[in-house]
Amino acid sequence: MGRQSRSGSIAGRRLALIAALAIVGSACGGGSDKGGRAAEGAVRGGGFSLSIGEPEHLLPAATTDNNGQQVLSALFTGLVRYDPSTSEPRNAMAESMTSPDQQTWTIKIKPGWTFHNGEPVTAGSYVDAWNFAAYAPNGNGNASYFSKVEGYEDVQRSPPRAREMRGLAVVDETTFTVGLREPFSQFPLTLGFQAFYPMPKSGLADPKGFEQQPVGNGPYLMDGPWRHDEAITLKRFPAYKGLAASADAVRLRLYTNDETRLRDLQAGTLDIATSLPENELPAIKAEFGHRFVERDSSGFNYLGLPVYQPAFAKKELRQALSMAIDRPAIIKAIFNGSKQAAGSVVSPLVPGSRADACSACHFDPVKARALLAQAGGWSGPLQLWFAGGSRNDEHMEAIANQLRQNLGITDISFQTPEFAELLSSVKAHKVTGPFRLNWLMDYPSPQAYLEPLFTSGSSGNRPGYSNPRVDQLVADGNRAPSLEAGIKAYQAAEDIILDDMPVIPLWFGKTYAAHSKRVDHVVLDPLSLIRIEDVVVAG
Amino acid sequence: MLQVVPVFFGATFLIFALVYAVPGDPIDALAGARPISPAVRAELRARYHLDDPLFVRYGKYLSGLAHGDFGQSFRGEDVATIMRRRFPVTVRLGLLAFAFEAVLGIAAGALAGLRRRSLADSAVLVSTTVVVAIPVFVLGYAAQLLLGVKLHWFPVAGQEEGLRSYLLPAMVLGSLSLCYVARLTRASLGEVMRADYIRTARAKGFSERRVVGVHALRNSLIPVVTFLGVDLGSLLAGAVITEGIFNLPGVGQAVFGAVKTQEYPVVVGIVTALVLVFIAANLAVDVLYAVLDPRIRYD
Numbered sequence: 001m002g003r004q005s006r007s008g009s010i011a012g013r014r015l016a017l018i019a020a021l022a023i024v025g026s027a028c029g030g031g032s033d034k035g036g037r038a039a040e041g042a043v044r045g046g047g048f049s050l051s052i053g054e055p056e057h058l059l060p061a062a063t064t065d066n067n068g069q070q071v072l073s074a075l076f077t078g079l080v081r082y083d084p085s086t087s088e089p090r091n092a093m094a095e096s097m098t099s100p101d102q103q104t105w106t107i108k109i110k111p112g113w114t115f116h117n118g119e120p121v122t123a124g125s126y127v128d129a130w131n132f133a134a135y136a137p138n139g140n141g142n143a144s145y146f147s148k149v150e151g152y153e154d155v156q157r158s159p160p161r162a163r164e165m166r167g168l169a170v171v172d173e174t175t176f177t178v179g180l181r182e183p184f185s186q187f188p189l190t191l192g193f194q195a196f197y198p199m200p201k202s203g204l205a206d207p208k209g210f211e212q213q214p215v216g217n218g219p220y221l222m223d224g225p226w227r228h229d230e231a232i233t234l235k236r237f238p239a240y241k242g243l244a245a246s247a248d249a250v251r252l253r254l255y256t257n258d259e260t261r262l263r264d265l266q267a268g269t270l271d272i273a274t275s276l277p278e279n280e281l282p283a284i285k286a287e288f289g290h291r292f293v294e295r296d297s298s299g300f301n302y303l304g305l306p307v308y309q310p311a312f313a314k315k316e317l318r319q320a321l322s323m324a325i326d327r328p329a330i331i332k333a334i335f336n337g338s339k340q341a342a343g344s345v346v347s348p349l350v351p352g353s354r355a356d357a358c359s360a361c362h363f364d365p366v367k368a369r370a371l372l373a374q375a376g377g378w379s380g381p382l383q384l385w386f387a388g389g390s391r392n393d394e395h396m397e398a399i400a401n402q403l404r405q406n407l408g409i410t411d412i413s414f415q416t417p418e419f420a421e422l423l424s425s426v427k428a429h430k431v432t433g434p435f436r437l438n439w440l441m442d443y444p445s446p447q448a449y450l451e452p453l454f455t456s457g458s459s460g461n462r463p464g465y466s467n468p469r470v471d472q473l474v475a476d477g478n479r480a481p482s483l484e485a486g487i488k489a490y491q492a493a494e495d496i497i498l499d500d501m502p503v504i505p506l507w508f509g510k511t512y513a514a515h516s517k518r519v520d521h522v523v524l525d526p527l528s529l530i531r532i533e534d535v536v537v538a539g
Numbered sequence: 540m541l542q543v544v545p546v547f548f549g550a551t552f553l554i555f556a557l558v559y560a561v562p563g564d565p566i567d568a569l570a571g572a573r574p575i576s577p578a579v580r581a582e583l584r585a586r587y588h589l590d591d592p593l594f595v596r597y598g599k600y601l602s603g604l605a606h607g608d609f610g611q612s613f614r615g616e617d618v619a620t621i622m623r624r625r626f627p628v629t630v631r632l633g634l635l636a637f638a639f640e641a642v643l644g645i646a647a648g649a650l651a652g653l654r655r656r657s658l659a660d661s662a663v664l665v666s667t668t669v670v671v672a673i674p675v676f677v678l679g680y681a682a683q684l685l686l687g688v689k690l691h692w693f694p695v696a697g698q699e700e701g702l703r704s705y706l707l708p709a710m711v712l713g714s715l716s717l718c719y720v721a722r723l724t725r726a727s728l729g730e731v732m733r734a735d736y737i738r739t740a741r742a743k744g745f746s747e748r749r750v751v752g753v754h755a756l757r758n759s760l761i762p763v764v765t766f767l768g769v770d771l772g773s774l775l776a777g778a779v780i781t782e783g784i785f786n787l788p789g790v791g792q793a794v795f796g797a798v799k800t801q802e803y804p805v806v807v808g809i810v811t812a813l814v815l816v817f818i819a820a821n822l823a824v825d826v827l828y829a830v831l832d833p834r835i836r837y838d
Binding site for chain 1: 561562563564565567574575576577578579581582583586614615616624625680683684687688691694695696697698782783784785786788792796799801
């Protein structure tokens with residue numbers, strides 16, 4: 001496992017804090033403790049503010065952005081949620097999720113839960129929400145998360161052949177079954193993602209109106225409608241059946257500018273700031289000390305290689321390019337150490353990831369030149385593609401310099417279209433050289449990287465890479481009898497990918513938050529979200 | 540007033556064509572790195588008329604507009620709603636900045652113009668030169684850090700404290716124009732003070748207050764008013780940076796974001812409204828000329 005020491009220390013502090021809070025909680029009598037929260041912390045009341053950006057959507061089926069995700073994580077409780085330190089899935093609303101063959105899943109939910117409007121959360125709330133999300137004419141950005149469910153292709157046809165996926169069936173009030181197209185051992189792990197949240201009937205009837213003040217089943221409910229570009233206010237849901245949230249009220253302030261959040265935090269008018277400006281990180285770290293929180297993010301930054309181009313067809317050449325890049329030097333000089341050099345294609349926060357799986361990701365200019373010679377050398381111009389205007393210039397410049405210096409490739413130029421144009425060019429196989437992209441996982445499984453990015457014909461497979469052995473091993477992992485049993489096959493697939501090197505792994509991102517003295521227990525989860533319900537207001 | 544019609548069609552079509560010409564699929568920009576299913580993409584492209592040729596799209600937009608429909612953002616929000624929410628913010632900011640630059644600018648300029656080579660004159664000259672040389676975003680961040688974070692004189696960002704929240708951003712936004720106004724007033728007043736009719740007024744025995752206030756200042760304000768008229772429009776349009784630094788959700792931020800995501804209904808709606816404001820401001824300037832200089836008449 002490649003987890004960093006820093007997250008270990010967070011976990012350590014968390015434990016100490018939990019112990020302290022448990023004592024305080026019991027001393028206060030714990031009268032307001034609804035769900036036996038003593039094990040996790042106590043209900044301490046109070047209110048705090050947190051900075052996010054304006055969400056694009058507040059509809060679970062349509063929310064693809066981090067800001068919307070952060071809001072929904074407080075308004076909804078899904079079937080599972082991820083342990084903030086180990087990333088492992090823990091049952092939340094799910095009572096059990098079982099399958100004899102990893103293909104037909106029986107999901108039992110906990111009884112007695114309600115939405116904020118009093119409507120009971122039933123098996124139907126899940127099935128209806130999922131069918132709504134997958135039905136193509138609804139235009140939901142998260143539709144593809146149901147692509148493994150049987151009948152998905154019928155609701156995605158144009159015109160659609162069905163309104164509902166035949167794989168989903170309600171058994172009784174608290175039980176439903178999910179039939180998948182093929183075995184998928186990681187299925188329970190995927191269910192913490194917002195696309196799988198339940199929806200109340202009112203929301204499905206009027207999704208547009210719903211978004212202005214979503215009604216969920218989570219620890220917090222909206223205190224008034226969404227005030228666009230200004231604030232979203234939450235208050236504790238008194239009838240919540242899970243662990244009650246610690247603070248009474250939360251004010252999510254919506255910012256457009258990273259620097260501005262920091263200034264508000266520094267002035268004491270904001271309690272928690274996320275998305276801190278990268279160039280100020282060392283100063284922020286020094287200023288906030290233990291009130292600065294750092295965690296690996298799932299963000300995988302890579303240079304994709306157009307393997308369909310004859311110039312990039314040889315894997316020795318691809319390895320040579322990789323070994324000519326001194327990742328730690330770039331991270332230190334350009335990112336202020338705010339990245340982690342990649343030695344794999346799976347983020348270190350994913351169970352089953354390995355910090356050092358990639359032998360060709362080490363900086364070794366001598367070997368790089370030997371590999372380049374073996375591949376027949378490089379002639380002509382080399383174009384590096386990346387999205388312009390998004391702070392990529394500096395490190396791409398550094399990469400270009402290292403390629404010049406270490407491989408003697410002199411004629412290097414840049415192509416910097418806007419992100420949307422870059423993506424369109426990459427998809428149309430029109431790029432002529434290495435292209436810089438990144439990938440965020442949706443659930444902490446190696447499969448969330450390997451299958452979408454590297455299996456033949458997959459939607460995120462930008463280099464156009466195809467290796468039947470990788471396809472087979474990923475399928476083996478999907479078919480494995482348990483979550484854990486799949487990991488061996490996934491690792492074997494990753495080994496082949498790293499040797500073939502259709503992408504050059506560069507680094508993994510980190511996420512940061514800083515907070516005021518008023519709050520404590522500020523934890524970033526594996527999806528880089530603040531655990532809003534765990535934040536404790538101290539004074 | 541008739542000029543509004545060609546300006547309206549010209550501006551909307553130009554913006555339309557420009558946004559249309561931006562390469563790349565806006566749905567990709569919307570989805571980010573995550574893949575989006577082909578059927579959903581087709582659905583969204585049809586919903587926002589992205590597959591239509593330019594003229595068809597423009598036609599659909601105009602016919603919607605005729606029915607009072609400004610179109611929708613890619614998040615499904617009505618552009619009219621967005622404009623209703625955001626224009627008041629920018630108008631408040633713009634007007635406050637405008638008042639700041641007009642009042643302080645003319646006062647400082649008059650002071651410097653009347654007392655040439657005095658200490659006050661040098662102070663105005665030096666300070667305006669310095670401010671003109673500083674980019675707005677540097678000024679904004681510096682003012683925010685010093686006056687907001689360190690001294691707590693002003694709110695740091697947002698608009699939670701009502702009009703008080705607008706003071707600092709308005710000063711930052713108006714500061715550059717303030718310098719121009721001050722220098723313009725100073726130069727113009729200096730020239731007018733040497734004019735014949737001022738000597739005549741003095742010879743008539745008018746008080747110095749009347750000479751300066753009625754005869755000199757009124758005439759010297761014509762170039763200043765011209766500048767202010769043009770500037771009112773550019774204040775509204777140029778608020779992007781200030782709005783961003785102080786987290787004010789005005790139209791500047793909306794246009795900036797919408798251009799990046801190619802949301803043409805948002806861009807076209809807001810920019811067209813800004814064009815109309817610009818035309819109205821120029822009209823007001825023309826009327827003001829007549830008030831300031833009795834020799835100018837519109838028949």
